[in-house]
Amino acid sequence: MPIDATKPYDESNIFARILRGELPCTKVYENEFALAFNDIKPAAPVHILVIPKGPYVSWDDFSARGSAEEIAGFVKAVGHVAREAGLVEPGYRLLANVGMNGGQEVPHLHVHIFGGAGLGPMLAR
Numbered sequence: 208m209p210i211d212a213t214k215p216y217d218e219s220n221i222f223a224r225i226l227r228g229e230l231p232c233t234k235v236y237e238n239e240f241a242l243a244f245n246d247i248k249p250a251a252p253v254h255i256l257v258i259p260k261g262p263y264v265s266w267d268d269f270s271a272r273g274s275a276e277e278i279a280g281f282v283k284a285v286g287h288v289a290r291e292a293g294l295v296e297p298g299y300r301l302l303a304n305v306g307m308n309g310g311q312e313v314p315h316l317h318v319h320i321f322g323g324a325g326l327g328p329m330l331a332r
């Protein structure tokens with residue numbers, strides 16, 4: 208079920224539990240502001256999730272409340288992970304679902320990095 212991205216942050220969400228080390232993940236990269244790990248149900252040959260370490264529900268929440276330092280650290284982590292995965296030359300896609308119409312399932316901001324093959328049209332029609 209997609210979430211309502213205007214709700215307060217829920218400390219019990221799956222990605223908060225991964226950040227606290229309560230649940231495992233296949234870590235790809237970590238810096239002071241972000242953690243990157245493989246999606247449990249990959250939708251492309253490369254499917255990595257990058258999440259901020261702070262408690263932000265969505266892109267909307269992060270862009271409104273995140274500090275300049277957190278935002279810079281997070282954006283740099285996304286770029287770094289894609290470069291390290293060899294995705295720049297063949298190309299890749301970033302996606303951040305927000306709230307109900309965006310189909311966001313986990314109420315902690317995550318940017319999907321998709322790559323490793325041609326990804327087709329931007330949206331299913």
Ligand code: 5GP
Nearest residue numbers: 221232244245246247248304310311312313
């Ligand atoms: P959303 O639809 O919220 O943008 O995407 C949530 C993503 O999180 C999905 O692609 C889903 O496969 C992934 N996911 C959900 N639970 C887990 C988990 O426990 N571990 C990992 N690595 N990915 C998860």
